[in-house]
Amino acid sequence: MTELNGSPATGLGEAAAVELADAARQLGRASVLVVGDAMLDRFFYGEANRISLEAPVPVLCVQRELSLPGGAANVVRNITAAGAAAAFVSVVGDDLAGSDLTALIGRQSGVEPWLLVQGSRATTVKTRFLAHGQHLLRVDTEDPGPLHPKIAERLLRIASDAMAATSVTILSDYSKGVLAGEMPARLITAAKQAGRPIVVDPRGEDYAGYAGADVIMPNRRELAAVTGLPAETDGEIEIAARALLARFAIGAALVTRSEHGMSLVTAEASWHFPAEALDVHDVSGAGDTVAAVLAAGIGARLPLPVAARLANVAAGIVVGKVGTAVARLDDILVRLDPGSGNRTKIVSREAAIEQAERWRRRGWRVGFTHGRFERLHHGHVHLLEQARGACDRLIVAIEGDANPTRRRRHPRAAADRAADLAALPAVDLVCVIEEESPIDMILALRPDLLVKGSDHVEAEIIGADKVTGWGGTVLRAELLPASARGKGAIASPRAS
Secondary structure, eight states, X not given: OOOOOOOOOOOOOHHHHHHHHHHHHGGGGOXXXXXXXXXXXXXXXXXXXXXXXXXXXXXXXXXXXXXXXXXXXXXHHHHHHTTOEEXXXXXXXXXXXXXXXXXXXXXXXXXXXXXXXXXXXXXXXXXXXXXXXXXXXXXXXXXXXXXXXXXXXXXXHHHHHHHTTSSXXXXXXXXXXXXXXXXXXHHHHHHHHHTOOEEEXXXXXXXXXXXXXSEEOOBHHHHHHHHSSOOSSHXXXXXXXXXXXHHHTOSEEEEEOGGGOEEEEESSOEEEXXXXXXXXXXXXXXXXXXXXXXXXXXXXXXXXXXXXXXXXXXXXXXXXXXXXXXXXXXXXXXXXXXXXXXXXXXXXXXXXXXXXXXXXXXXXXXXXXXXXXXXXXXXXXXXXXXXXXXXXXXXXXXXXXXXXXXXXXXXXXXXXXHHHHHTXXXXXXXXXXXXXXXXXXXXXXXXXXXXXXXXXXGXXXXXXXXXXXXTOEEEEEOOOOHHHHOSSOOOOOOOX
């Protein structure tokens, strides 16, 4: 069995948080192989303001659609969000959903996908219909039967080869057929032959196929069902987990305990981590996040308790978001440094797009504006306050530093300009974009409100036609007279 070292952790003080942040930055050293059930998560958002004349059911008027990789594919999303590289081996059907899922995974950076196609097999799709932030219905399409023998042999061969090129393997079992029968046991054997640790996110109550894994991740209910032992208190979980480890020759168990956090148990020691969530909105996909960060930590050769604690922090971030979400490395670092203040507003382009979608799911109106903001003056503040008054959340994009000509023309670094903007109460998020035009950002963000100064004619505002086309509005904000703007920059509004 691969050796996993570590010592029991104590309370997370300031020094421990700094050490954990340093450990989080090492996640990028890992390359993780994921083998499991890929799914397509589809969301239809709209309004339901009337009852059908055909049956006593609500009529959903769809306003927006969203498709995301789900199941084991969501584990892959979380791995790359944490900064690690991923390889993904799975099976899809020869159908439109399979093509859509393959395209979504293929567009992710840092992923090497190996998605096999099995004819006559349906790709697993979970379709959710939501109105006013509430679920109306979920429709599942799936074929949970075992893979065709030839496909199964090919998958095993590809996964075994991929183990040599990666540092750790995750088996993400959703009971949709990819890990049916002897497949988990054969993959664990292959991992041992390659000298690679293997983490299992299990399903069901028969764990015989997972025997010999390095780490297994049952929840509290599953642990009790598999062992026949109580699993409520810390002591009970330690006893039940060690019984599980002994029965199946598994190295460690990371037991997820809902609002009580997690417990890591080995034959020699145990660690109990309290829940890290500041506010729980949605637990969807939290287990995928735990598996991803835990495995990335193991792949980066972090001590197992450190990897588990990072996974616990990441889970606390994800359950505070709405919908199937990921914990990005920046999110983890900010959570470990709660004194970072306004830095929490400065996010990546991708994080801004994800946050905008979560805000819209709550029914909030998202505004967007962009510019250089070289020297922040009273005119800028006046424009931003008008923008924030016309929406519920305001995202500001600023030009980056990648273009040397632009940098010579505007010498203040993007990080400094972003910090000044983030300190303003009217600004909710700031991101840096390197493109000459903000149109790609606008198309990805799909703001409800686009804001520019009144010195711009609407027809000349970049993206105005797109925003109005999907039902948004354009605000030409009032400008202060030149005499009221001030000759230079205002004092930095950053918090001391």
